[in-house]
Amino acid sequence: MKLFLNLSGLRDKTISTCTPQNRLYHDLRIYGEGAEDCLEVLVTKFGVDLSGFPFSEYFPPEWPEGNSRPERILLKVFPGIEGLYRKPATFEPLPLSRIEALIHSKKWHN
Numbered sequence: 001m002k003l004f005l006n007l008s009g010l011r012d013k014t015i016s017t018c019t020p021q022n023r024l025y026h027d028l029r030i031y032g033e034g035a036e037d038c039l040e041v042l043v044t045k046f047g048v049d050l051s052g053f054p055f056s057e058y059f060p061p062e063w064p065e066g067n068s069r070p071e072r073i074l075l076k077v078f079p080g081i082e083g084l085y086r087k088p089a090t091f092e093p094l095p096l097s098r099i100e101a102l103i104h105s106k107k108w109h110n
Contacts, residue, residue, distance in 0.1 A: 001100050007045055008038040020097035025059050032062025042102060049107045058094045 005015045014028070024030045030038055035055070042048040102108065 001096055007041045021095055023093040023095045025091055026093055031059045035059040046103045047106055048102050053108045058092050
């Protein structure tokens with residue numbers, strides 16, 4: 001699991017505190033392009049077939065549709081308000097334990 005997290009770009013300090021219960025979006029705040037990068041690691045480095053993976057059910061986009069440039073700047077400057085745009089309760093959790101299972105099974109299962 002540490003290798004996946006490392007290849008996904010997480011810092012060693014963050015990795016050292018991760019548990020199997022940590023969720024990519026809800027706990028580690030990985031979403032949008034960052035989530036796409038993590039999934040790409042699963043495919044390219046671990047050979048996982050993610051055919052049929054419903055990305056939008058697990059992760060919000062980097063920038064919610066319809067956001068104007070000023071809204072995007074506000075989100076960058078005041079990251080605490082992102083909850084107004086990215087509501088964690090509306091996305092399915094994807095815990096590290098499930099990532100570990102994907103690495104072993106090599107295939108996405110609903």
